[in-house]
Amino acid sequence: MIGLLGLLALQLVVPSSEGRTIEQRITILAEQGARALTRIENSIFADPDMRSEIRRVGFVRGCNAVTETSRAVLARHHERIVEVVRAAIDEVIPESSLAQAQVLSLTVGSLAIYDRRVDSAVERIGVAELEAAREDMRSSFLTVTAALQDADDPNANSITPRADIARALSVSGDWDMDDQHHLAMACSEYRIPEAMRPTISGDGPISEETY
Secondary structure, X not given: OOOHHHHHHOOOOOOEOOOOOHHXXXXXXXXXXXXXXXXXXXXXXXXXXXXXXXHHHOHHHHHHHHHHHHHHHHHHHXXXXXXXXXXXXXHHOOHHHHHHOOEOOOOOOHHHHHHXXXXXXXXXXXXXXXXXXXXXXXXXXXXXXXXXXXXXXXXXXXXXXXXXXXXXXXXXXXXXXXXXXXXXXXXXHXXXXXXXXXXXXXXXXXXXXXX
């Protein structure tokens, strides 16, 4: 069964490889990889103090703060992260695979088999660049939330996943706002426009590693 993020990605238009050189294909993939929000947002979701701050201001405002901050941080660090992702792609993906790919994406299509290996290479090659971006993410997030008051709605952190997602991920009841995987998935679900949301189906649970 295709992973949850793979299903979501199928709703998006991915670039065609037609008429593009190998160098152009690598450039497109590197730009895509550098824009991956999860790469730095996990520095918020994996940190108990940051999760506590999200609960303090309430899920919606907290998720919006994560989104606002991550986009600004990625813009500031974009060029350096692009170079890291490019180096990882050069190391992991054979030129023959790049040449044969019909769509340019590491999430769907023939190049998806390299996704995790590219991610691992990015983490290894870009230790300094990613840590700088993640530290920027944490400090900038706290700057944004410092201006927000405590949530006064007792249900501000009671967020229920859609039935199809709850079934696919074996979630019973509300998302656990102190579980980094639940919080990341809840925020991802919140940000997807209704018109772009697929219905998730399948006979077994999806691994937390898909998100």
